Amino acid sequence: MQLLKVFNKLKHYNNYTVYKNSSVYEALISMAKSNLDVILVLDDNDDTVGIFTHNDYTRGVLLNTSHSIDTHIQEVMSANICSVGPYMTLEECLDIFINHNITYAPILDHKKCIGLLAIGEISQLINEEREFLIDQLNKYICGDPFAKPLVLTRNTQRQ
Numbered sequence: 116m117q118l119l120k121v122f123n124k125l126k127h128y129n130n131y132t133v134y135k136n137s138s139v140y141e142a143l144i145s146m147a148k149s150n151l152d153v154i155l156v157l158d159d160n161d162d163t164v165g166i167f168t169h170n171d172y173t174r175g176v177l178l179n180t181s182h183s184i185d186t187h188i189q190e191v192m193s194a195n196i197c198s199v200g201p202y203m204t205l206e207e208c209l210d211i212f213i214n215h216n217i218t219y220a221p222i223l224d225h226k227k228c229i230g231l232l233a234i235g236e237i238s239q240l241i242n243e244e245r246e247f248l249i250d251q252l253n254k255y256i257c258g259d260p261f262a263k264p265l266v267l268t269r270n271t272q273r274q
Contacts, residue, residue, distance in 0.1 A: 139183040153219040163228045165192035198223045
C-alpha cells in the first residue's frame with residue numbers, strides 16, 4: 116500500500132515544525148503542546164533542514180549546561196534526516212525506519228513537509244492490511260460469494 120493512500124488515516128500534527136532560528140525553548144513548548152518527542156526544523160523557504168528530539172536536547176543543551184532560551188535550534192538539531200515520500204509503500208518506509216534506527220520521519224513531497232510519520236503508525240497500518248488480507252482469504256476459502264478476488268504480491272493492496 117502506498118503511503119499517500121493511507122495519509123488521511125495518519126495523525127496530522129499541527130505544531131510539528133519550528134524555524135531554524137527559533138530557540139530550543141520555543142521548540143520544547145511546541146513539542147509539549149503537540150505531545151511529541153520530535154519536531155521538524157525548517158529554513159526560511161519552508162524546506163525541512165533538520166529534526167530535533169528530546170535526545171538532541173539532552174546532548175546539546177543539558178549536558179553542555181546551555182540554556183534553552185539562549186540556544187538556537189540549528190545549533191543542536193540533527194541535520195542528517197531520513198525522510199519518506201508520499202508514494203512509498205509502508206514496507207519501504209518500515210525498511211528505512213529499521214535500517215536507520217529512527218522512530219519518526221518527515222513525509223516530504225518535493226522538499227516540502229506534508230506530514231510526520233511514526234514507526235507505530237506504520238506497524239498499525241501494516242497490521243490492518245494483514246488482517247484485511249487474512250479476512251479475505253478466509254472468506255474465499257469458505258466460499259463466501261462476496262469476497263473480493265485478491266492478487267497476491269509482496270505489497271498487496273486493497274482492491
